[in-house]
Amino acid sequence: MKEYKIVKQKSSLLKASDAEFETDLNSHAREGWQVINIVYDSNQMIMKAVLEKDKHR
Template identity: 45%
Template sequence: MKEYKVVQPKLSFRNRLQSMEDNLNQYAREGWNVINIAPNWSNIVLEREKNR
């Protein structure tokens, strides 16, 4: 079974791309996979196996 998470990144104007990369890498370490990123980066949908 899968579980999903929708996150709204809080990004500063400085180092925006580095901050996004750091956040995505942290989610990846927790087992999350990116399913969708909204065109304006307003939200990101993540998925992972629930019974891991």
């Protein structure tokens, strides 16, 4: 079974750096999460990543 998580960029694209978002994604990767999709939310002007990992029972 899989579990999913949505990670939002901490600040809008106008203020954010790619490095900050990359650091956040790498932190989740160390916990076993894998990015399966990244989308742009035009209302909030941020990127959102959909993460997936195996759920341990």
